[in-house]
Amino acid sequence: MTLLTRWLTSQAGTPYITSFISKPRIPFMRRYFRNFPRSVALVVMAVVSLLTLSLARAENEVTVKGGSSFKPVTIAVTTFQGEGDIGTKLTSVINNNFKRSVFLLPVDAVGAVSNPDAAPDMTPFRSVNAQYVVTGRLTRQGDGRLKAGFRLWDVASGAQAAGQEYFADANNSRRVAHMISDAIFTKITGEKGFFDTRIVFVDETGPKERRIKRLAIMDQDGANVRYLTKGNDLVVTPRFSPTSQDLTYMAFDNGEPKVYMLNIDSGQREVVGQFPGMTFSPRFSPDGQKIIMSLSQGSSSNLYTMDLRSRQTTRLTDTPAIDTSPSYSPDGSKIVFESDRGGSQQIYVSSASGGAAQRISFGDGHYSTPVWSPRGDYIAFTRQRAGSFAIGVMKPDGSGERILTEGYHNEGPTWAPNGLYVMFFRDPGGAAGAKLHMVDIFGRGEFAVPTPSYGSDPTWSPLLN
Amino acid sequence: MSILLAGRTFRLIAALGAGLALSACAKNSADDLMGGSGANGANGMNGGLANAGASTPGSIQDFTVNVGDRVFFESDQTDLNSTGQATLDKQARWLSQYGTYAFTVEGHADERGTREYNFALGARRAESVKSYLISKGIASARIKTVSYGKERPVATCNDISCWSQNRRAVTVLNGGQS
Numbered sequence: 001m002t003l004l005t006r007w008l009t010s011q012a013g014t015p016y017i018t019s020f021i022s023k024p025r026i027p028f029m030r031r032y033f034r035n036f037p038r039s040v041a042l043v044v045m046a047v048v049s050l051l052t053l054s055l056a057r058a059e060n061e062v063t064v065k066g067g068s069s070f071k072p073v074t075i076a077v078t079t080f081q082g083e084g085d086i087g088t089k090l091t092s093v094i095n096n097n098f099k100r101s102v103f104l105l106p107v108d109a110v111g112a113v114s115n116p117d118a119a120p121d122m123t124p125f126r127s128v129n130a131q132y133v134v135t136g137r138l139t140r141q142g143d144g145r146l147k148a149g150f151r152l153w154d155v156a157s158g159a160q161a162a163g164q165e166y167f168a169d170a171n172n173s174r175r176v177a178h179m180i181s182d183a184i185f186t187k188i189t190g191e192k193g194f195f196d197t198r199i200v201f202v203d204e205t206g207p208k209e210r211r212i213k214r215l216a217i218m219d220q221d222g223a224n225v226r227y228l229t230k231g232n233d234l235v236v237t238p239r240f241s242p243t244s245q246d247l248t249y250m251a252f253d254n255g256e257p258k259v260y261m262l263n264i265d266s267g268q269r270e271v272v273g274q275f276p277g278m279t280f281s282p283r284f285s286p287d288g289q290k291i292i293m294s295l296s297q298g299s300s301s302n303l304y305t306m307d308l309r310s311r312q313t314t315r316l317t318d319t320p321a322i323d324t325s326p327s328y329s330p331d332g333s334k335i336v337f338e339s340d341r342g343g344s345q346q347i348y349v350s351s352a353s354g355g356a357a358q359r360i361s362f363g364d365g366h367y368s369t370p371v372w373s374p375r376g377d378y379i380a381f382t383r384q385r386a387g388s389f390a391i392g393v394m395k396p397d398g399s400g401e402r403i404l405t406e407g408y409h410n411e412g413p414t415w416a417p418n419g420l421y422v423m424f425f426r427d428p429g430g431a432a433g434a435k436l437h438m439v440d441i442f443g444r445g446e447f448a449v450p451t452p453s454y455g456s457d458p459t460w461s462p463l464l465n
Numbered sequence: 466m467s468i469l470l471a472g473r474t475f476r477l478i479a480a481l482g483a484g485l486a487l488s489a490c491a492k493n494s495a496d497d498l499m500g501g502s503g504a505n506g507a508n509g510m511n512g513g514l515a516n517a518g519a520s521t522p523g524s525i526q527d528f529t530v531n532v533g534d535r536v537f538f539e540s541d542q543t544d545l546n547s548t549g550q551a552t553l554d555k556q557a558r559w560l561s562q563y564g565t566y567a568f569t570v571e572g573h574a575d576e577r578g579t580r581e582y583n584f585a586l587g588a589r590r591a592e593s594v595k596s597y598l599i600s601k602g603i604a605s606a607r608i609k610t611v612s613y614g615k616e617r618p619v620a621t622c623n624d625i626s627c628w629s630q631n632r633r634a635v636t637v638l639n640g641g642q643s
Contacts, residue, residue, distance in 0.1 A: 209617065209618055209619060209621065210617070211616065236580055236614075236616070237581065250584075255569075257584070257612065278584065278588060280584045281581040281584070294585065296584070296585055296612065298592055301588070322582060322585040322586070322589070324582060324584075325579075325581045325582075338582065340582075344541075345579075368578075368579040368582055369580075369581065382579050408623070409576070411579050411580065412580065427576070429622075429623040430622055430623050431621040457580070
């Protein structure tokens with residue numbers, strides 16, 4: 001039995017400390033703003049492995065890959081017992097997660113088992129063709145904390161495949177549901193999870209001619225929406241730091257559009273660099289220490305980086321063209337960006353230090369907003385042709401292009417941290433506004449991501465745990 | 466203090482401009498389909514407001530109503546067409562006559578493009594107008610440019626009658642005489 005202690009950033013719940021092992025790394029922005037109070041509570045959750053037995057059957061049978069023979073793994077999540085409504089809610093969060101995972105298919109309305117701590121009678125689960133069963137129990141601790149334990153059972157063998165316990169503040173039960181979802185997803189697919197993540201997006205209200213845009217943050221399933229800006233300034237294209245609680249985005253302050261950085265915890269904001277012109281389309285480097293962006297001067301836009309430690313800026317491209325939407329490869333050695341240097345918007349790859357760039361998009365129409373997958377294997381993009389806007393992926397050498405969704409207007413993909421899904425926005429046009437959607441990289445399942453009003457420009461956080 | 470005042474006036478004018486363009490939109494969508502560049506929208510606006518009068522020569526309203534504050538672009542283009550050049554010739558004459566105004570050229574794009582590119586495209590359109598006005602003798606020190614990308618459309622519908630009005634560069638006079 002192993003005991004893991006992790007530091008987690010919580011958005012709800014009272015802070016409490018139990019054992020604490022290693023010193024947390026201080027993110028960059030916090031070094032800059034260490035005098036500001038940290039508004040977000042830190043919560044320790046202990047994760048206990050319960051009697052983890054090896055699977056009787058082959059693991060990773062849900063091969064996360066393409067092919068028409070794909071079948072999702074069916075899973076029956078029984079109602080977590082012990083704390084009434086909390087268990088029902090937690091179970092529903094897990095089921096909702098799995099529905100959008102595409103690779104797992106939850107069996108509906110399986111109810112509760114008599115004893116969630118023992119191997120259940122598999123007969124009813126076999127009859128609904130479930131391959132796995134999840135049982136769970138919630139227990140209120142003496143100090144008010146909630147203990148949430150789950151067990152994953154292999155229906156064919158009847159053996160327990162996984163089991164873990166989580167300790168959390170009671171009003172953090174959604175968070176626990178996401179962590180349990182990730183643990184189960186990983187156990188079955190062999191892939192990293194993506195449920196314990198957040199989305200920052202641009203909340204849009206008001207008439208289209210004078211849209212009010214605010215940065216907002218929420219859980220990946222749309223819960224716990226919180227606004228990060230007030231709507232006084234127009235804000236667009238937020239991007240998560242891969243290493244800290246910072247965002248970079250473009251905002252109009254006093255009518256001057258520039259790239260900013262915002263710390264989600266402290267609310268502190270600063271301009272990124274002192275550039276003689278509009279800066280836009282920012283994105284962090286994979287180590288979180290640089291921001292790459294476009295600078296508009298005259299009629300051209302070129303790519304620059306700013307080192308966040310030294311504040312030194314470096315010019316990467318020098319063309320009369322529009323070079324924008326830069327994104328790093330996960331190892332930081334290359335960048336992908338769009339440029340109209342060849343006459344229309346196309347996707348190019350070059351060294352992260354600039355220099356010769358190789359065009360990788362060659363289909364009909366225009367290609368834009370390339371984003372390198374955190375796994376490195378694909379580049380997601382927007383493709384515009386014949387009056388439609390599609391979201392697609394291609395390999396970094398331009399081969400293997402696959403359109404995941406296409407329609408009147410789809411734009412702005414962002415990757416889930418496991419590289420298996422992209423989120424984007426879809427705008428029906430006219431006086432209406434955009435909404436967020438997600439799709440897996442094989443285009444098998446597409447789902448709306450709920451937002452309070454119109455939403456655009458999503459950016460997916462790294463895994464929180 | 467003076468900056469604050471200028472900012473307020475700027476916003477007022479921007480709102481006024483948007484309102485005018487909207488009413489022109491409803492009226493002139495058919496004209497735009499026939500007439501192309503969308504300059505009809507501005508001309509229509511002039512006609513519609515002629516009876517309103519109240520445009521003191523040299524006032525911001527005089528500029529907006531009698532000269533025309535905007536030019537339009539073809540899809541994904543930043544070149545000025547002959548209608549646009551004619552409008553800018555009028556602007557240059559007016560701006561030369563009333564030489565105390567500083568102004569901002571706002572570049573805009575329609576919604577049929579991606580966000581980042583549209584900011585760059587709007588910047589190019591504003592630059593295109595700025596260069597033209599400089600070539601007609603307007604001092605570059607009087608001219609600022611800003612791009613709004615596709616963030617501030619004046620017409621919202623799913624066809625070219627709206628997109629053509631949104632692909633624009635608008636010359637916005639600073640309220641205070643500088």
